[in-house]
Amino acid sequence: MSTLMQKDVLIEAVANAKAISINKHQGKHPASKRLGQLRNIIYLSSPQQIDFNEILQEINLLKETLLSLPDLSLHNELTGDMLILSKFEEAWKQMLEDNPQIKKSDNLKAFLLGGQPGAGKSFGAKQALHQLNNNIVVINGDEFRALHPEYEEIYKQHGKDASKYTGEFAGIMVHLFRERALKEKLNIVIEGTFRTTETPIRELTNFKKHGYSVDLIICTCPQEVSLDSTFERAEGHKKIGIQPRYVPPEHHDLVVDKLPQNVSEVFNTGLVDKLEIYSREGKCFDSTTNNPDEIAQRIYQILHATDSY
Template sequence: MGKKRLKHRSLFLLGGQPGSGKTSLRSAIAEETQGNVIVIDNDTFKQQHPNFDELVKLYEKDVVKHITPYSNRMTEALINRLSDQGYNLVIEGTGRTTDVPIQTATMLQSKGYETKMYVMAVPKIESYLGTIERYETMYADDPMTARATSKQAHDIVVKNLPTNLETLHKTGLFSDIRLYDRKGTKLYSSIETPAISPKPTLERELNRKVLGKEIQPTLQRIEGKMVQNQHQGTPEFQAIHQKLESLQLPPPPSSNTPKIPGL
């Protein structure tokens, strides 16, 4: 594994709505730990289910909910084993609830861990487009196992995350809570401003107005992938195509084309 066990070890819990780019948080943590950290990512265990191929044939696009209990058990087992051995750990989540972060932080603190939480602060339209792009990329690779995220599931996290993060801040369980944008810029640290909740900064970023030209490259990438996957008939494609046209031409008087909220 190439990682060292430590007397003073840290747990990093990651948070952020689907599509926000939580993987980029690993760079900041790798720099902080000089690379001496193990990432536990629930998603990586899903395709390791012993009956994965059979379940894909049986359930097709619904396979994820049938293999998640297995990946959850794998994640819990790894957390227990590696924390007993004293490794720095990164555990990815969303922040949709407070129960799991509190339970995990409490358990690892009892084993001598310093617990931290790093969260992505990304405008909701950017992260929602991120879920679409991720799905189209995965679909091109394997349509049966492409992981779709509904807008409803995305928006639930967007709605709950600021308040949940404030709740976690108040518990005092975390030595540092940080907010990062997609460029890797730190927007907030509870060490630097312990009396200030992360909630206002996160809400401001989630609801920040994004200019069309800022998301134009993303829209163009997604449109190209949707054409490749022959998804031109979906409401999402029509909304993205219409938005791209509006960035190049004077807007039409009216349109009945379905619209993605925020575009």
């Protein structure tokens, strides 16, 4: 059994180990294949179904195996954009090899996830995966951070602020993954925060232009709970020996402040086919049955409903 944030820690632990496979071009190795399987298991499972210590132990053993393998890549000979593109191509190739169930879709579907940091957006990814029988590309920018060419050096220099310096690289990888998935006509689930309306509206417009139907899944919870969860997750990273990803409280609070109105505004563009809002207690809004005029109010109530948690 695990907590919601321990599930997030495991997702990033897999990504951290998988980065070794990608950097060394060792995707064919059984250890790399098993990491791909574990990623799917973690995403598809509820925290209650996950044995945190057992899975972490296996991840660490697989990581040790990958560290002992030779480097088959040409990364050392590349710099700048060419290095980023090389990492992307290898990451994309390994993702498809690890997920043979991902196929071109005749009924293109995209899911846009939103919610403040620490709210538990991996739950939204699980919902999307189950809906499409795992035939979907999950794009989570945090999983790309460990691929940064100077990942270790950045943490040594900047410590708790390291995520500020890997964010741009992660964003580039998200862009490359999304554009390739669009080109290949694959179903997509992608995370965001809804700190602004411009980014989700741009994503929605792009999906619609490519013929996708788009569902919006918002995961939220009381602001005190999510803020505590960001610290729990970062300390969880630190405890298992990977770089802790701390979320500045001011960034968390800004998203909390903007989330209710921004989600309402984005839905009212008419670009969203369906909106679902989840608290940690379950679904609390569905645009097919509930009044869209209540969107902002529902989210606000969850963000400030500490009594029931």
